[in-house]
Amino acid sequence: MEILVAGGAGYIGSHTCVALLKEGHRVVVADNLCNSKAETIHKIEQITNKKVVFYQIDVTKEEDIRPVFSKHQFDGVIHFAGLKAVGESVKEPLKYYYNNVLSTIMLARMCQEYKVNRFVFSSSATVYGENEIPFVETMNLLPTTNPYGETKVISERILMDMQKANPEFCVSLLRYFNPIGAHDSGLIGEMPNGIPNNLMPYITQVAKGKLNKLKVFGKDYPTVDGTGVRDYIHVMDLAEGHVLALEKLTKGVQIYNLGTGQGTSVLQLIRAFEEANHIQVPFEISERRPGDIAEFYADASKAERELEFTARRGILDMCRDAWRFEKNLG
Ligand code: NAD
Ligand code: UD1
Numbered sequence: 001m002e003i004l005v006a007g008g009a010g011y012i013g014s015h016t017c018v019a020l021l022k023e024g025h026r027v028v029v030a031d032n033l034c035n036s037k038a039e040t041i042h043k044i045e046q047i048t049n050k051k052v053v054f055y056q057i058d059v060t061k062e063e064d065i066r067p068v069f070s071k072h073q074f075d076g077v078i079h080f081a082g083l084k085a086v087g088e089s090v091k092e093p094l095k096y097y098y099n100n101v102l103s104t105i106m107l108a109r110m111c112q113e114y115k116v117n118r119f120v121f122s123s124s125a126t127v128y129g130e131n132e133i134p135f136v137e138t139m140n141l142l143p144t145t146n147p148y149g150e151t152k153v154i155s156e157r158i159l160m161d162m163q164k165a166n167p168e169f170c171v172s173l174l175r176y177f178n179p180i181g182a183h184d185s186g187l188i189g190e191m192p193n194g195i196p197n198n199l200m201p202y203i204t205q206v207a208k209g210k211l212n213k214l215k216v217f218g219k220d221y222p223t224v225d226g227t228g229v230r231d232y233i234h235v236m237d238l239a240e241g242h243v244l245a246l247e248k249l250t251k252g253v254q255i256y257n258l259g260t261g262q263g264t265s266v267l268q269l270i271r272a273f274e275e276a277n278h279i280q281v282p283f284e285i286s287e288r289r290p291g292d293i294a295e296f297y298a299d300a301s302k303a304e305r306e307l308e309f310t311a312r313r314g315i316l317d318m319c320r321d322a323w324r325f326e327k328n329l330g
Helices: 010-023 039-048 062-071 086-091 093-113 147-165 199-208 236-246 266-277 300-308 315-328
Strands: 004-005 026-030 053-055 077-079 118-124 170-176 178-180 215-219 232-234 254-259 283-286
Touching: 004 010, 004 062, 004 093, 010 026, 010 039, 010 236, 062 093, 077 093, 086 093, 086 147, 086 215, 093 118, 093 147, 118 147, 118 236, 147 170, 147 254, 147 283, 170 236, 178 199, 199 215, 199 254, 199 266, 199 315, 215 266, 232 315, 236 254, 236 300, 254 300, 266 315
Parallel strands: 004 026, 004 077, 026 053, 077 118, 118 170, 170 254, 178 232, 215 283
Antiparallel strands: none
16 A cells, blocks of 8 residues: 555654555655654665655645645555644643644545545544543543643544545544554664653663653552553554554544553563663652553553454563664764
8 A cells, every 4th residue: 555654754653654664565754854853764764675755744734735645646644743742732732733633634634635545543542531441442531631632532533523424434543552662673763852751761861871860750659569550562563553453444433542451660661671771770759740640551452353453562672672772872
């Protein structure tokens, strides 16, 4: 298939390009590089020894995206082109609603006009809100507490309504848990701007000496050791999940959790990182981070049943690969 990967120069998008190319699909990337670098496209080509067609464009702009749809006959679209900093979304809500919702509308509209009937969307476990664990696809969604989360809920809704009105249009809504790690070549990985908000990039930068000490946000949660528990999934497993979701998408709206079904606490992740890489991660316990949930992980059984998707890589692989990439950054 020829696939448009919107946001394909980013963290999850670049790994998904590698997985798509490995399965013999052709890849066209549309990315405005607002949170990524053009050199990532060359790294994808280097890893796979295949060509990637790249357009540096903003997918919210019709005048940018229409020529791409008229030039190519896409078999499907994967939409990663979103902004993702939760804290920033609270401070600058309009920027988030504008970019994340309009990118969905624009790509869906182009699909409708150019008769592209497969659409895979990057959603998030954040749409479940503070539900019971494990999170199951059939749950009623609860409020998300921040504009970023709301853009995911709204985008899901838009795509579901669009499918209802156009039965030949098929949508896969993929609710990611916590992607970490990197491709095992060490060539592509997560490159946060400034001080990382998320745990794994913070750990790798502390290990490298770029940051002093990790702050563990809270040790009084009702969890195994009092620290927050998440379902970390290797980004290459997540990427391979996209290829399966795309290939198996033949009708309707399909919603899948992409996680492992296993919870890992902050302290367990630190220990795993130290064990995998034989390096210390200095940390101190600090206050809870406002808005954090104590514990969540996926019920991963639907993706396993229907997509034959199971995450193959474990926590130690995630730690090893994340560290290899960080070291390569120089
Ligand atoms: P990322 O920032 O690395 O990648 C997003 C890419 O989209 C970037 O390359 C950016 O330049 C591009 N982009 C953003 N707006 C664009 C626009 N208007 N036009 C063209 N390109 C644009 O983020 P990521 O971690 O790879 O996340 C990809 C998607 O998955 C996002 O939608 C994010 O919300 C979602 N998601 C991420 C996580 C996570 O933990 N990383 C979890 C759940 C959901
Ligand atoms: C974050 C986002 C969420 C998004 C998810 C997936 C926030 C508030 N939420 O959530 O919307 O869907 O990523 O990428 O940003 N931690 C520390 N010290 C740190 C950083 C994190 O102790 O310096 C802890 C957190 O309290 C949490 C765990 O590590 O318990 C994971 O944090 P993080 O990587 O930010 O992911 P989420 O909180 O799941």
